[in-house]
Amino acid sequence: MSWGPFAEGMNDFFHNPVLQAIAKKHHKGVGQVALRYLLDLDVVVIPKSTKPERMAENIDVFDFSLDDEDKAQIAALDENHSICYDHTNLNTVTGLLDMIKASM
Numbered sequence: 001m002s003w004g005p006f007a008e009g010m011n012d013f014f015h016n017p018v019l020q021a022i023a024k025k026h027h028k029g030v031g032q033v034a035l036r037y038l039l040d041l042d043v044v045v046i047p048k049s050t051k052p053e054r055m056a057e058n059i060d061v062f063d064f065s066l067d068d069e070d071k072a073q074i075a076a077l078d079e080n081h082s083i084c085y086d087h088t089n090l091n092t093v094t095g096l097l098d099m100i101k102a103s104m
């Protein structure tokens with residue numbers, strides 16, 4: 001079974017130079033920039049951390065705004081495919097169905 005893009009792992013998100021530059025500009029972290037961007041798109045975000053300092057960081061995203069240039073730079077990072085579960089990928093869907101069948 002192939003998991004497609006999922007098997008390739010994550011994309012070194014926290015070291016992305018575009019996100020790092022935007023974070024530096026706003027005196028925020030990369031995670032905070034991402035959360036702010038998604039909230040501005042009305043995406044429901046569910047950040048999870050085991051570390052109290054990161055929990056505090058992840059909720060501290062309501063005192064700054066991304067400008068149009070920031071948003072355009074982040075939008076340009078879109079590679080038009082999911083790095084996690086791509087539910088339009090036949091291999092992924094087949095793999096999920098196999099997992100469900102195996103657990104029955």
Ligand SMILES: NC(=O)c1ccc[n+]([C@@H]2O[C@H](COP(=O)([O-])OP(=O)(O)OC[C@H]3O[C@@H](n4cnc5c(N)ncnc54)[C@H](OP(=O)(O)O)[C@@H]3O)[C@@H](O)[C@H]2O)c1
Binds near residue numbers: 031050
């Ligand atoms: N993904 C799914 O398909 C799915 C489905 C249903 C429900 N959920 C629920 O949604 C929530 C989130 O799931 P998830 O899959 O996104 O969680 P996850 O990938 O398992 O955990 C989040 C990861 O991000 C790290 N992190 C959090 N804040 C960070 C920050 N500010 N800077 C750097 N790293 C940070 C955490 O590390 P540390 O702990 O070391 O901070 C952890 O490794 C969970 O409650 C999960 O049960 C997820």
